[in-house]
Amino acid sequence: MADGPTINTIAARAGVSIASVSRVLNGLPTRQETVRKVMAAADELGYVRNAVARSLKSRRTHQVAFAMADVGNPAYLAMLREIQPVLKAAGYRLVLHSTDAVAADEIDVLRSLGERYVDGLIMSPLRVTDAHLETLAAARAPVVIIGQVPEGTPVDNVRADSRTGVRLAIDHLYALGRRRVAMVNGPLDTVPGAARGAGYREALEAVGLPYDEDLVQIADFYRPEGRRAVAELLARRPDVDALMCANDLIALGALDVLRDAGRRVPEDVAVAGMDDTDLAAASWPSLTSVSLGSAERGRVAAELLLERLNGGEREPRRVTVPPRLVVRASTAGEGHCAEGRSAEGRHAEGSGA
Amino acid sequence: MADGPTINTIAARAGVSIASVSRVLNGLPTRQETVRKVMAAADELGYVRNAVARSLKSRRTHQVAFAMADVGNPAYLAMLREIQPVLKAAGYRLVLHSTDAVAADEIDVLRSLGERYVDGLIMSPLRVTDAHLETLAAARAPVVIIGQVPEGTPVDNVRADSRTGVRLAIDHLYALGRRRVAMVNGPLDTVPGAARGAGYREALEAVGLPYDEDLVQIADFYRPEGRRAVAELLARRPDVDALMCANDLIALGALDVLRDAGRRVPEDVAVAGMDDTDLAAASWPSLTSVSLGSAERGRVAAELLLERLNGGEREPRRVTVPPRLVVRASTAGEGHCAEGRSAEGRHAEGSGA
DNA sequence: CCCCACGCCGTAAACGTTTACAGGAGCAAG
DNA sequence: CTTGCTCCTGTAAACGTTTACGGCGTGGGG
Structure with a gap:
């Protein structure tokens, strides 16, 4: 756990400047010979880029936050299940917040966007107060709300019906x-x-x-x-x-x-x-x-956020996911339970022994 | 979403140096008058500390990662439910990784610790290969493993039986x-x-x-x-x-x-x-x-990690959580289902309408 | 032979903090 | 009046990157 190598270490060992190291690591045009030397040095040293320094300079953390009321809530988990892979595929990490549906906590999360530890936020508040809306308006990063939000709130918004x-x-x-x-x-x-x-x-x-x-x-x-x-x-x-x-x-x-x-x-x-x-x-x-399409709302929210992260400015969008009745035994008549939802394959299991 | 104020902005407005601003914001001893001026300026500007710059300097991100095989797996979720509040209470954010139980992904997560975007990691691998152990040994941040790990692996370890x-x-x-x-x-x-x-x-x-x-x-x-x-x-x-x-x-x-x-x-x-x-x-x-005590294993893992994050060096510890048989109707006789587990109160609900 | 263009590369500044260090003001004691 | 101490503050360096800019060497054209 000793201090790892930096581009300075590499530069010294490869006999080039830190600028060249950075260029090689970022795939910018460089002489073949230099590339070779830098790569060799980086390999030998087991170099890994420092994400924090990188974020500071580039103003991108490649992290996105998801704030839900309660990690134990199956409906939110369904969202999480969809959000996670979408973000992962786009190269983002997911930061989880559990607000216990307390307004003050939710507002804290919104305010903390100013710390710039994430590039964006997906939030699913249970109640939406004026304080929410105010903070939302002043948010320092793109936000997507899953849930109802008053007409005209300038925020991407995915809702159920x-x-x-x-x-x-x-x-x-x-x-x-x-x-x-x-x-x-x-x-x-x-x-x-x-x-x-x-x-x-x-x-x-x-x-x-x-x-x-x-x-x-x-x-x-x-x-x-x-x-x-x-x-x-x-x-x-x-x-x-x-x-x-x-x-x-x-x-x-x-x-x-x-x-x-x-x-x-x-x-x-x-x-x-x-x-x-x-x-x-x-x-x-x-x-x-x-x-109520929890899964789909999650997926859409993630996609909207990514769009905004890549694309920049755009009119706020609102997407409504239609409800769907899933009839099972508790209303239908005989008690079959084994209707095979394909989604079930996802719920792997195998906790450590 | 314009560029927010920095300590420079505050320093200028308050007519002091950035060092004084930093001192005030960190509660270091400062003249009352200066404190007042800085606080006033910070309030007016709606200043929020930049977590990235802070982490770069302090070498602490106040983030911890949890890597599980699948976000949809109820056993891992039980762990997550316990891990989240423990970390939150200690001022850490939680970064989630879903590895789909693919060894290569798990190893990636371990290697990515070198990026220093988190202070530590809790991981629950399904299978443990030699490659795991190698990478583990070279990990650049404290790790706690939930699950079996070979005798003598120098890593904090929480296991079920x-x-x-x-x-x-x-x-x-x-x-x-x-x-x-x-x-x-x-x-x-x-x-x-x-x-x-x-x-x-x-x-x-x-x-x-x-x-x-x-x-x-x-x-x-x-x-x-x-x-x-x-x-x-x-x-x-x-x-x-x-x-x-x-x-x-x-x-x-x-x-x-x-x-x-x-x-x-x-x-x-x-x-x-x-x-x-x-x-x-x-x-x-x-x-x-x-x-198998998923919840408890999660809680213990979080606590072990925090200990190591605060305390520094220490012998690796191993904790084994004993199993407990929960008898219900599928073996017992009559078919009562309504045994009230107190934990159930936690599963709130109320997805956005 | 001179000059220019071009391709690589190094120097240095910047991102926004924290913090070591030194300097200045005020004051008491000699 | 000098010395020394305390308290506060400012300057500057550092964290590890990315990147603008300018310099150097090479090669080709005039």
Whole structure:
């Protein structure tokens, strides 16, 4: 771990100037003989370019940051899975930030762009405050936001359409003959919670069902919360025949409770989740879920950022990824789980023994 | 996104030298009046320290890398979930590498430590070749390896004991009265595959069951592979009454096939997995699984690395995390799934709407 | 034979910090 | 008034690169 060689070391050994060394290492036109000498010296010394010094001069770090609420969240992980290879292929390293959905932390991340330790940032905030927007406007590096952002915010932006997503699911449940469709929604002050609530009302109206407050229950976006909420809901309205859950974790909690209560899924109660995480395919009965295209949003965000990093100025773009209903056993009828998603091949395994 | 202010800008505006600015910003003793002027100027200009220049001079990047085989692998994610907060608390950023378990990529990561873009590295290789060990010995920054490494390798090292882990599971299955316990193992040339195979033989011997080659089937560590392998196994030996699977994904594949074949789990066939990933708790029936302490290994690795980053030289340490059997419905009897793991609270959700 | 063009190369400055060192101001003691 | 000490500050060098610029040697054309 002694101090490694620098271009000075190489220059000395090869008997040339540091400028020549740099030129050779960067493939700039140089006499063959010089190239040979420098390469030889570099090899012998086991030289590796110092990325920090390089960045200082070139003003490029070849690093990109991804800020998410929680590293443990399957929806963000789906994004990460797509973002990583795109950036890697373009020669960028990925710096991870976990903000725990705390606004102050998210703003810190935005501000820290001024430190110039990354060339750009992809961020997926749960709530977007005025402070966010202000800091965003003053950001010192390109940013792509995954999620909703107010009209006209000058920032590249990739969004899902969970409102339409809820409609897809409700239409499906209605088509199956369900008429008492409850919603277990997330907190209404989050962006997704609000959107999904709105989608629920809309969807009911569209199919001609009445909106009944009794059928709405709020739960935080976690599985135990889902259990609690669904237990309450069942106690109040034992007659529900379908549950629209604001995400897969809540839906899994619902399955737990229904099972313990002896209700058959989907015969007695159909259950749908959102986000189409790995857990949806793994559960039993496997879970019908609305895919909000987490993976695709990640990929698109990475691509937008790269574009901006290479291309320079450009009008801010907005991309909306359409939702897709993935029907599985929890609404469909018989309980097959083994629908082979090709993506599953990616989830390698083999932790160190 | 115009060029931000530097300490020169501040020095000019405050009417002091850049040295004074630096001193103030670093909290070194300075006259009160100067502090005031510099702070005022910095505030007005919205100054942010340039991390790159700082690193160049101080030889510290306050970044740490984590190299795993695959970002999509739940076992590595469990590590990541623990590593991230530990590093964050100590003021380090996390750089992620996905090597796809390709040896050349892993070695690249090790070599790239010479670029000095990170202060240290945590790496979890699937196989450890001589080339790994060579590069490791020449690494230009502290490294912690999660996984097996040959005796005497001078490197901090956190390992699981999957051999004992397999024994725990087999003992459990035996105690339940199972006598034809098959093993669906991973490839034998991987470190985990070899260890788990050895554990299987040992465990059979310990309980006095004969080792029967017919009962061993090899599958890559993926769910579809698990399906294929278990289908073959069932065709060959329809009489098995227990399946020891080398990881949870294979086990999930096993559940798929058993269900389709009309075998009840656990009544007809008991199934156990390894790694105790989130998927094990989510599946139905919920999956008995041997926890190899992924989370703890991640945490310990991060702590070891920090120690070395702060403390400097020290004898290489080795920590072994003991396995733990988590019994769930796939072996136990009735099919409760709702055992509340406290860790679950961490899996927040709420993708952008 | 002289001059110019051209191809290589070395010198030095720059990127934005941190920090060793020395100098200046103020003050107390001799 | 000199000396010496303390406290603060500024100058300059250093970290390891990249790159503008100018110089030198060679070769060809006038």
